Amino acid sequence: MSQASPNYPPQPIVIYQSGAGFWKLAAVFGWVGLFIAGLIVIGQWSALAEYFDVTNGLEEKYVSGGKFSSDKIAVISIEGVIMEGDGFVKQQIDRVREDKDVKAIIVRVDSPGGTVTGSDYIYHHLKRLREDKGKIPLVVSMGSMAASGGYYVSMAVDDQENVIFAEPTTTTGSIGVIIPHYDLTGLLDKLDVKDDSIASHERKQMLSMTKHISPEHRELIQAYVDESFGRFKNIVKSGRPIFQKDESALDQLATGEIFSADQAVKHGLVDKIGFLEDAVARALELAKLEKDSVRVVKYKRPASLFDIGAMAKAQQGSANISALTGLLEMSTPRAYYLFSAFPTLAASKRAE
Template identity: 45%
Template sequence: MSDAPAATPPAPAGQPVQYILQPRESLFGRFGKLLLVALVLCVLAMIGMAGQVQQYFGDGQGPNEKHHSLSRDAADKIAILKVTGPIIEGDDYVEQQIEKIERDDAVKAIVLRIDSPGGTVTYSDRLYHKITQLADERELPLVVSMGSLCASGGYYIAMAVGDQEEAIYAEPTTWTGSIGVVIPSYNVADAMWWTGVKDLSVASGDLKLMGSPTRKRSAKEAAIFRGLVRQAFDGFKEVVKAGRPAFRDDEQALEAVTTGQVFAAKQALENGLVDRLGFIEEAIERAAELAGLSTDSVRAVEYERRLTPIQQFLAAGSPGRPAVAEQGLRGLIELSAPRAYYLSTLAPVWLASE
């Protein structure tokens, strides 16, 4: 028996010949999902490598180092230490920068860049002492550059300059000051009767629920809160004296600037809260001068948060927007901080910022 394939019978006369073509499955169709996954991984890897390139002079630890200005190839550095936004426990970015500078022997001076409405008493004091300790132990000149707002806890941190002369720069439109202490507290006790809500809390003592918004504040509680504020305020004024020598022997001048008032830059200069009006470039030049360096032989560097490749990929899709984890309380404080705007819009400010 022959194994040859049977011949195709001829089509009947008068009928067209039909050919059936079997579609071939494309290579992309078969392996498309794998190729897509591989492409995403390649993109993430490229973003990660790009982040590593930005650390061209860094030690690979802590925040990424980035060139800011002056000579790009100089060995000596002026470190820009940034304090931005509300000063609240849980955000260790400033401390990461401090540790980065502490490990880097090439850093010869620090420019403390502050744009903050302040924050908690405890964390403002912690950062003040950490920065003071860094400058003292490394014998690094410290110059402050104020951004749009350097108020309350932000000004507290600025006092780390100590006795250094001509060391605090405010931009012409800076608002600063707000030297004082506040314990925010609200009470809804008088409005509870018509809501039907009752406070049935059980406490071990009459002061355990001190500050509760559902109970009327007693005279004893009010006196205790005033004492807490007074103690923190006295500490604030001592820090101001440490950073502004002119106030040490002039209590009247000190009392005039510690009323909680926010001062415009020129007012702050007239009242001795700042030394000069100028931008961050002038502060960098002053830091180089104090370190005995020429601006041609030093480079100014700043630090950025280190992100994982995944975080960088997600951030690339929404440039300029804060991470979700950074919103909430920090965002609420930032939005409620007093600021001035040159702005023409019918939308709320927070939408315009987006």
Template identity: 45%
Template structure:
């Protein structure tokens, strides 16, 4: 009996899978990479949160010892002083909550602004200087304020400068600074002639003849002018009182203040000779003076300034986009239509 040959085993073809870019552990490496990115982002946000609150002005290093605990805070006042711009007040709030701030430099580059808001900011700065609005461990501690004037520190800008109080050697102006313009203006424009040419009449119904005083559709009457002049004189008197508080020499010799409170502007050197400023020097000199008033020196303080908070994505990636300004600022047009008093060195109120 013959035995049949067994069926030959078919050949096996082994296809070796091609390894991924990261080898057999590629999935684990990708997961680890994603995890590390998330940790990095989280760490960055935590670091930013430690240095800055999530909202409000963001602190940035300016000068001095970058690792120092004690700070000289620079509060910037830029442009027209107006209720519509709360950034100065936001900076004041940031400083009052920071127990490590030992002195303030008020950096002013402003032609002034409304009487009411200039006075309000002056009040808050004096509270900050007196320690009456500080929070934290240093509540009640006084903060010396030094002023550094930029290109323009006029009218309401100078009104804020007087917030230094009677601190000696505390107002600095740069050599090219224009300052002064101590005075008050209530703008009024008489368009009645033009309206008459166009056969347009103001037919407003008012509860009293003085209700529409200051209207640009009619000439100002002598009675209205006297009322407005009284308002201006009273506001100028208050302006002078603030200056006397910040410039004790004028308190002793008020006639010297009367001589410069004419609305005239002065160069930095003229202002120094007239007693309106103490030193003609730059920001770094003001910073050093602030540190000295806090019984520190530039080697033991960190000078910081503040910026408006960026959008969330910008904060994550470290970029800040320039804000888009509208072609026409309707709020500025509204300013023109409202009779209002200004400490302002400008020919059009409410506009920079």
């Protein structure tokens, strides 16, 4: 009778895989990398989303620098004849004020000036903007023209050094005030037409085109102009400290004369010859920022079908009222910081 074989318990089989720890580590790094990539995508999308933001009715447009950088240099454009001031320029100022990522400002001026009130309004709000933003750098870049009121608004730089740049072909200066007056009395006499207006006082009509300006009235108007002129010169001294020490030098320049860019540098009206990119470089230097870590932006009005329709409707009606508007502009006494042989005619083509 054969002997039964012993009953041994089953033995576990262990399979060792080489490199298992490596793959676990790789999986951890993979998830971490995916998380970081997600953060980068979210950050870039946040930056891009600002280009579609229409706060204050404006769109942000990329100019240069790091496209996805959070820190910004904002370009505020002042173009054309300055009238009331409370328009596109003010919208840009309000947009910049609300943007905490703006670390420096470029004021791009291409204007022959405009009304005394409109120019001073923009100057005031540019200065207030800089103060509200903690005295951040504000640099001026002059385009083809920054004359009279265009030069006036440039003085918002205060007493910063090397912050006004004029392009090689810029026309600037024209520091002065004018109240246009056209005497049509000779023509009316030939046509046998008389002004029979009834006014509360004779001075109510002292700038009427249908009457001569008497010596008494001319003296009153001159005093008004001199007061505005004095303010202009004080504003220039605030932005050009060199003239605080030598007021006679400013008096020699403040004759309404225009200057080339080279002449303006020579006389101390501007700091350097340079283009927009030079102004940006100076703003970066003053703000202590690196070029690749900042994006330069400017602003535009977003187009819509409603705007296009309104524009077409306005153009249809403009032909009927343009003559009347021009006549009213010419007959309305205003003081101008404006470089033009025909101020009121130029003002009818106003800046937006």
